[in-house]
Structure formats: C-alpha cells, structure tokens
Amino acid sequence: MSEKIRSVVLAGVGGQGILLASEVLARAAMIAGYDVKTNEVHGMAQRGGSVIAQVRYGPEVYSPLVARKSALVLGALEQIEALRFADLLAPDGLAVVNAQAIVPVTVSMGAAKYPQDIESRLWKAFPKLIYLKAAEMAKDLGNIQAANIVLLGAVSQGLDLPDEAWQEAIAASVKEKFRELNLKAFEAGRSLV
Amino acid sequence: MSGNAAIARGAYEAGVTVGTGYPGTPSTEILENLARYAPEVYCEWSPNEKVAFEVAAGASLGGARSIVTMKHVGLNVAADPLMTLSYITVEGGLVACVADDPGMHSSQNEQDTRNYARFARVPLFEPSDSQEAKDFMKLAMEISEKYKTPVILRSTTRVSHSRSLVAQEERRAPGTVGLVKNPSRFVPIPVWGRPMRQRLEERLVLLKKEAEASPANRIEWRDRKLGIITSSIAYQYVREVWPEASVLKLGFSYPFPDALINQFASGIERLLVVEELDDILEQHVKSLGYAAAGRKFVPGIGELSIDRLRASRAKLEGCEMPQDEPSPFSQDLPPRPPVLCPGCPHRGVFYALGKHDVVVTGDIGCYSLGAFKPLDRMDSILCMGAGISMAHGLEKAGEPRKVVGIVGDSTFFHSGITGLLDIGYNRGRSTIIVLDNRTTAMTGHQDHPGTGRTLSGEPTKALSIEEFGRACGIDRVLTQDPYDLDATLEAISGELEADAPSLIVFRAPCPLKERKRVGMRRVVNPELCKGCKLCLKLACPAIEYQGELPVINPIFCAGCGLCEQVCPAGAISTEGKP
Incomplete structure (x- = not known):
C-alpha cells in the first residue's frame, strides 16, 4: 500500500512562499480525489531559518512526514536548502532547484562558507534535476513573489496530477487579483524543458 | 484541515460557547480557529494559562461547555486549577487542549502531558490525525459532561500542524447557563474535600469501563505474530x-483500558509498545504482567518517525539496519538557524547590552534568539517570567556584576508582574528590560493585555507596562525607542549605574506584524566602506558578507537604520543619497 503514496518535499527559507506552494499542491491532490496529508513548520523555525513542507497523497496516507529516500520530487527555492534535504529524495526522484543563493547569517559572520561549487554539486547530487531561475521568470511575468508557483509548476512535471486539478487548486488558493499571474507562473514552470 | 483547526471545529460542533488560552506553539491556532465562530463562541487570550484555565472552569461551573488551549509547558502554569478542578468537578463539559512538542521544534523542554492525566486523575484523549482531532474533541466533551470531570485532549506538533481531510457536522445547540448553588460540591474545604477525594477514585473505575468500550480505542487484527500498542501520531x-x-490503537488512553489490553495481549505472540516520549503505556502493560518490548527498541527522546521506527524494527528483528551514508554533496552546508528578523526592534538592545559586562537573564520569546552569536547577550532562559525573578535571585546571591533581566511584553503580562513585584518589595537592584514589540510575536502575532485589542478584534484598554512597573514599587521607569541606538546605549548605561531597581521599556512594533518597513532601505557605499565588519555584529540577515565588502540585500532590508548608526565610516545610508 505504502508504495502507492506519493511524497513531495518543498524547501526554502522562511518568507519565500513555501507554505503557499504546499497548500496548492495539497489542494490539487485533493481535487484529484486522493487522501492527502501535509506537514509544515511553525514558530521558532520560521524566523529566517530553513523551512520544509511535506505533502503526501495516495489512496490512503498514514504518516504526514516523508521518510528518507522516498520523495518523488524535491522542490527547493534556495540552492543549499535543496542539498540540506537531499536525503529525503528517492534515488530516481526529480529535484527542482531555484538558482538563488540566500546567504545565511552564519556565512556573513564568517562561521561557515557558502559552497562556491553549488551548481556543480547540484548536478552531481541529483541525477534528475531541473535547475531554473524561478525568481527571474516570475519577475518577467510581472511579480517576483510568484517564484514559488513557477517552482511548483516545474515540480508538477514529476507528479501525476491532471492540469485541471492544478488550475482549480491555484484559483482556490490565491486572491482573485493574483490568479492570472499565478496561473501563468505555474504554466511557465510546468512547460519548462 | 490542520489538527488545530479540527480541534476547534470539534469544539464548535460540540456546542462549546467559551474558549480561552494563551498562545504557545504548537497549540496557538486552536483558539484562533475557534474565534472565527464568534459570536456563537466567546474566545479570549488570557494573560496566562492559569487564568485561562480558571476562566474556562468558571464558565463550566455555570453549565457552559468550554475549552482551554495551551502548549505542554503551559499546563505547568495551569496545573494548580487542574489538580483541584478534578475534585470539585465540572458542570458543562471542559476539555483542556494541550499540545506537546516532541523534538522540541519550538519549546524549551520535551515534557509528556500524558503524565498529567494520571497525576490529576482525569481522562485523556490522543488523536492521531485531523479527523480524530475533531471526533475526539466531541467524545471528550461528552465524557467530561457525563462524569463531571475535566478532560485532557493531548495533541503533538505533528498532529496539530499536519493537515488531512475532515468531514464536518452540525453544531449541537448549547444548553442554558446558570450556576446551581451546591457548596459541598464546589467548595473543597477539608470536610467536603475528603469525600471529593473518594469520589475521584470511584469515578476512575467508571471511566476505565468507559475507555474499554470507547470507539476511540480499537483493535486492528492482522498477523498475530506481532501486536503493537500505540497512540497519537506514532500510530501513523x-x-x-x-x-x-x-x-x-488507543485514542482514549487514560484510565488505561485494561480489558482491551488483556484481550489484545493474549491474542498475539509478541507485544511491542510504540509511544512518543515517556514509557507510560509500556510500564502499565508490564504492570499487568505482560512481557512487552518498548523503550529497548523505540527511542524515548525526540520525536518518532518512519525512519526511526524502521531502525526499531530492524533491531527488534535482530538484523542490522543498513547504514545509509548521507549524500557527500550535502556535507558542510552552512547552517541556517532562526535569527532575529531584519528590522527587529530587539536587535539594537542586544547590541547595546554587548557594550557592558553584565549578566543577562532572559525569557521565552523571539528575543531568545539574542542568545546566539554574535549578539550573544543572554545568559539564561528558564520559563516565562523567570527573566525578571532570576535576575533578582542572582543579584541577591551576590553576583559581582550588575544583573539585567529581559522579558517581552506578552511575557511581562503572563508572569513578569509578580517577579517585578518581588523586586519592588524585597529591595532588589536589578535592571529589568521589557522588549515591547506590541504583540506576542513568536507564536504568530497574538494580542495581549498591552495591545488594546481582544482576540476577536474589539478595541479595549491597552494596559501600561510602565504603570505596572510603578505600581510594583519601581521608581525608575523609562520608555525608549530601540531604533535610536545612541539613546538606547545611554538609557542602558544610565540605569546600570543607578543604585536602585529600574524598568526600561523598549517600545517599537514588530515590523513583521505591521507588514511594512521601518524606514528607507539602506545601502553600503563600497567607496567609503573600510571593511571593518562592525555592521556584521548586528547579525542582520539582510547584511550579506562573503569575504570582500558587506552587501545589503534589498529584498530583506527593513530600513531600521541600525547598521547606519553602527557604521564608523559613514558608508551606509538610505538609497538615493550619496
């Protein structure tokens, strides 16, 4: 039974919009008729720290948390956060990584270094990788804030949910005035090669 | 629906008319969700969990169904009313919703609330997902009212903050309210209290039978070689x-449903208990005479997970878990700990305290992040209010350095006032700082007695911290804008030198709550910057530095201007200026 459960991990830095992306994904899975469980981080962990949201769907889902090496897709809005949660991705899973570096305070203080070889690390760590400039794509569409939905569009390539479920989920999750923008942002990510 | 939203929905459907609580991760959203059912339900943030519990108890004595919400450590504060309410009994159902935090994602300890159920001799419900969270709330309310006992509904971080599908039902019509005088029931002076003590034990016998027949407890027969007793999220x-x-699977887990445990244990070959945190079920099952495995295979520290239980399974079956090497590409990643946000009004105060050789006793809230380097200006944290009282104790013990106690605004009202009263009464000399950001920030911006707004958004009196300070006998009371660094430095120096206790209220609203910048964005002029790195001592996430000159990330900069005030070279200024 458990092999029929699809797990997705979305990661980033507090404030990047990971939680909205996971909400859209969960809603799309629900619209497609699946049992869904999600988990997100609150409180202390949101103050600029690493943020991870986990979504699991299937005929019947038990644990809301994703086990190691079991996620179909790992989507990350920040590069080192992709590597931080790499262990959750299945060996043949798809990684979708936004080409953005947010320098942690530990680096600015000189206590740690931001890996300079990040791009080559990503290509080595993830056999199946979509490396995209979600922020710039969102900016071109009119609002940099939609980077999370561009990323989600690319994430959707690794999942088996139908177009209509995604569109309905986006419409239900964002404010009317941002609907068009987010639908376009999603499509940009989904059609990315 | 999240577990917390489902608990609130369950309370609504159960006909609850009064909800109280104090914010605390992971419990906060229960009451926030219940408040959406106003005016059918009256909800309030009380100053602390003890008050919240007593308000709910009062409502219940009058016949209203009520809930009170808090995190695990909050029940320590509310333990006093809990322990005796089980004696004097309730009239309308009362359910205390307490959320534990295994793994300490957002807490200072990892205590297991299930111990309180046994301690106070009250029934315990433990949902394992959102549907159960709603259903168990309604069951708990029925049990509470039927047996006139307060009930604990215990959630955990992963139940509260996971979302799953929930079927909704109609609301039960609330009953009438009016306290029926009955002193021998409600007044536990010894002559009436002793019979209450007897009745408490008699009630537990009946409750055990109730638990044994409860739909919240069930046996799922599959292969009989291994039988697992479990509850809460561990079931999943x-x-x-x-x-x-x-x-x-135990959902109504105290009083222990012994008949079910006997039936299950005698129907299987090998028995394993899987529970998060303390080995409460395991010890009980063993006390019934069964050879149960548990803590030997299942970790008792931190939260459980599929991966940890896979290791338990391997150990149980006597095979080695294959050691997965972590990806070599994930090695030596820079950590990204939580930090004070850009524009946080607390930052300058910690920076200023860094100029003095003082001891700082801290408290629970965002400002606990001031303990990290490079700010590194907090020496202890115990519990809410202790920032003030511990400063006093250290000072009285003869600490040679001056002692500074720090609390937040919500924490001050929670349990800081009594500590300050102690300083005023017992001739203390500590300097107490209130970091007043006009909200309960860490838990997601809840109102409190100082904000001038209630949980339901009505305007109310904004109670003054300064007036409380004077009423507590503190003569030196100052109010200061923490974004003005020179004045902040001066205020702290001045009060440290004084030979009397003082209270400094650093007041500026949390920019995260206000959702706007404090001021104009700052930029570094690379021609003036000497690379002295003084600005990095502020630990501002907007100031990025990778070895050459600091750069201010315009997306994050909140325009508080502290870096400009710290920079000795005048290299930092607002955009557009030279």
Whole structure:
C-alpha cells in the first residue's frame, strides 16, 4: 500500500512562499480525489531559518512526514536548502532547484562558507534535476513573489496530477487579483524543458 | 484541515460557547480557529494559562461547555486549577487542549502531558490525525459532561500542524447557563474535600469501563505474530513500518483500558509498545504482567518517525539496519538557524547590552534568539517570567556584576508582574528590560493585555507596562525607542549605574506584524566602506558578507537604520543619497 503514496518535499527559507506552494499542491491532490496529508513548520523555525513542507497523497496516507529516500520530487527555492534535504529524495526522484543563493547569517559572520561549487554539486547530487531561475521568470511575468508557483509548476512535471486539478487548486488558493499571474507562473514552470 | 483547526471545529460542533488560552506553539491556532465562530463562541487570550484555565472552569461551573488551549509547558502554569478542578468537578463539559512538542521544534523542554492525566486523575484523549482531532474533541466533551470531570485532549506538533481531510457536522445547540448553588460540591474545604477525594477514585473505575468500550480505542487484527500498542501520531508511523502487524490503537488512553489490553495481549505472540516520549503505556502493560518490548527498541527522546521506527524494527528483528551514508554533496552546508528578523526592534538592545559586562537573564520569546552569536547577550532562559525573578535571585546571591533581566511584553503580562513585584518589595537592584514589540510575536502575532485589542478584534484598554512597573514599587521607569541606538546605549548605561531597581521599556512594533518597513532601505557605499565588519555584529540577515565588502540585500532590508548608526565610516545610508 505504502508504495502507492506519493511524497513531495518543498524547501526554502522562511518568507519565500513555501507554505503557499504546499497548500496548492495539497489542494490539487485533493481535487484529484486522493487522501492527502501535509506537514509544515511553525514558530521558532520560521524566523529566517530553513523551512520544509511535506505533502503526501495516495489512496490512503498514514504518516504526514516523508521518510528518507522516498520523495518523488524535491522542490527547493534556495540552492543549499535543496542539498540540506537531499536525503529525503528517492534515488530516481526529480529535484527542482531555484538558482538563488540566500546567504545565511552564519556565512556573513564568517562561521561557515557558502559552497562556491553549488551548481556543480547540484548536478552531481541529483541525477534528475531541473535547475531554473524561478525568481527571474516570475519577475518577467510581472511579480517576483510568484517564484514559488513557477517552482511548483516545474515540480508538477514529476507528479501525476491532471492540469485541471492544478488550475482549480491555484484559483482556490490565491486572491482573485493574483490568479492570472499565478496561473501563468505555474504554466511557465510546468512547460519548462 | 490542520489538527488545530479540527480541534476547534470539534469544539464548535460540540456546542462549546467559551474558549480561552494563551498562545504557545504548537497549540496557538486552536483558539484562533475557534474565534472565527464568534459570536456563537466567546474566545479570549488570557494573560496566562492559569487564568485561562480558571476562566474556562468558571464558565463550566455555570453549565457552559468550554475549552482551554495551551502548549505542554503551559499546563505547568495551569496545573494548580487542574489538580483541584478534578475534585470539585465540572458542570458543562471542559476539555483542556494541550499540545506537546516532541523534538522540541519550538519549546524549551520535551515534557509528556500524558503524565498529567494520571497525576490529576482525569481522562485523556490522543488523536492521531485531523479527523480524530475533531471526533475526539466531541467524545471528550461528552465524557467530561457525563462524569463531571475535566478532560485532557493531548495533541503533538505533528498532529496539530499536519493537515488531512475532515468531514464536518452540525453544531449541537448549547444548553442554558446558570450556576446551581451546591457548596459541598464546589467548595473543597477539608470536610467536603475528603469525600471529593473518594469520589475521584470511584469515578476512575467508571471511566476505565468507559475507555474499554470507547470507539476511540480499537483493535486492528492482522498477523498475530506481532501486536503493537500505540497512540497519537506514532500510530501513523506504525502502520507504515509494520503494515502486517496487529495493532491496539488507543485514542482514549487514560484510565488505561485494561480489558482491551488483556484481550489484545493474549491474542498475539509478541507485544511491542510504540509511544512518543515517556514509557507510560509500556510500564502499565508490564504492570499487568505482560512481557512487552518498548523503550529497548523505540527511542524515548525526540520525536518518532518512519525512519526511526524502521531502525526499531530492524533491531527488534535482530538484523542490522543498513547504514545509509548521507549524500557527500550535502556535507558542510552552512547552517541556517532562526535569527532575529531584519528590522527587529530587539536587535539594537542586544547590541547595546554587548557594550557592558553584565549578566543577562532572559525569557521565552523571539528575543531568545539574542542568545546566539554574535549578539550573544543572554545568559539564561528558564520559563516565562523567570527573566525578571532570576535576575533578582542572582543579584541577591551576590553576583559581582550588575544583573539585567529581559522579558517581552506578552511575557511581562503572563508572569513578569509578580517577579517585578518581588523586586519592588524585597529591595532588589536589578535592571529589568521589557522588549515591547506590541504583540506576542513568536507564536504568530497574538494580542495581549498591552495591545488594546481582544482576540476577536474589539478595541479595549491597552494596559501600561510602565504603570505596572510603578505600581510594583519601581521608581525608575523609562520608555525608549530601540531604533535610536545612541539613546538606547545611554538609557542602558544610565540605569546600570543607578543604585536602585529600574524598568526600561523598549517600545517599537514588530515590523513583521505591521507588514511594512521601518524606514528607507539602506545601502553600503563600497567607496567609503573600510571593511571593518562592525555592521556584521548586528547579525542582520539582510547584511550579506562573503569575504570582500558587506552587501545589503534589498529584498530583506527593513530600513531600521541600525547598521547606519553602527557604521564608523559613514558608508551606509538610505538609497538615493550619496
């Protein structure tokens, strides 16, 4: 039974919009008729720290948390956060990584270094990788804030949910005035090669 | 629906008319969700959990169904009313919703609330997902009212903050309210209290029978070779790690449903108990005479997970878990700990305290992040209010350095006032700082007695911290804008030198709550910057530095201007200026 459960991990830095992306994904899975469980981080962990949201769907889902090496897709809005949660991705899973570096305070203080070889690390760590400039794509569409939905569009390539479920989920999750923008942002990510 | 939203929905459907609480991760959203059902439900943030519990108890004595919400450590504060309410009994159902935090995601300890159920001799419900959270709330309310006992509904971080599908039902019509005078029931002076003590034990016998027949407890017979007794979120992990095993799933777990445990244990070959945190079920099952495995295979520290239970399974079956090497590409990643946000009004105060050789006793809130380097200006944290009282104790013990106590605004009202009263009364000399950001920030911006707004958004009196300070006997009371660094430095120096206790209120609203910048964005002029790195001592996430000159990330900069005030070279200024 458990092999029929699809797990997705979305990661980033507090404030990047990971939680909205996971909400859209969960809603799309629900619209497609699946049992869904999600988990997100609150409180202390949101103050600029690493943020991870986990979504699991299937005929019947038990644990809301994703086990190691079991996620179909790992989507990350920040590069080192992709590597931080790499262990959750299945060996043949798809990684979708936004080409953005947010320098942690530990680096600015000189206590740690931001890996300079990040791009080559990503290509080595993830056999199946979509490396995209979600922020710039969102900016071109009119609002940099939609980077999370561009990323989600690319994430959707690794999942088996139908177009209509995604569109309905986006419409239900964002404010009317941002609907068009987010639908376009999603499509940009989904059609990315 | 999240577990917390489902608990609130359950309370609504159960006909609850009064909800109280104090914010605390992971419990906060229960009351926030219940408040959406106003005016059918009256909800309030009380100053602390003890008050919240007593308000709910009062409502219940009058016949209203009520809930009170808090995190695990909050129940320590509310333990006093809990322990005796089980004696004097309730009239309308009362359910205390307490959320534990295994793994300490957002807490200072990892205590297991299930111990309180046994301690106070009250029934305990433990949902394992959102549907159960709603259903168990309604069951708990029925049990509470039927047996006139307060009930604990225990959630955990992963139940409260996971979302799953929930079927909704109609609301039960609330009953009438009016306290029926009955002193021998409600007044536990010894002559009436002793019979209450007797009745408490008699009630537990009846409750055990109730638990044994409850739909919240069930046996799932599968393969009889291994039987697992489990509860709460651990059930979900068990189903994925041992899909073939028989399971006794406990949702109404105290009083222990012994008949069910006997039936289950005698129907299987090997018995395993899987529970998060303390080995409460395991010890009880063993006390019934069964050879149960538990803590030997299942970790008792931190939260459980599929991966940890897979290791337990391997150990139980006597095989070695294959050691997965972590990806070599994930090695030596820079950590990204939580930090004070850009524009946080607390930052300058910690920076200023860094100029003095003082001891700082801290408190629970965002400002606990001031303990990290490079700010590194907090020496202890115990519990809410202790920032003030511990400063006093250290000072009285003869600490040679001056002692500074720090609390937040919400924490001050929670339990700081009594500590300050102690300083005023017992001739203390500590300098107490209130970091007043006009909200309960860490838990997601809840109102409190100082904000001038209630949980339901009505305007109310904004109670003054300064007036409380004077009423507590503190003569030196100052109010200061923490974004003005020179004045902040001066205020702290001045009060440290004084030979009397003082209270400094640093007041500026949390920019995260206000959702706007404090001022104009700052930029570094690379021609003036000497690379002295003084600005990095502020630990501002907007100031990025990778070895050459600091750069201010315009997306994050909140325009508080502290870096400009710290920079000795005048290299930092607002955009557009030279």
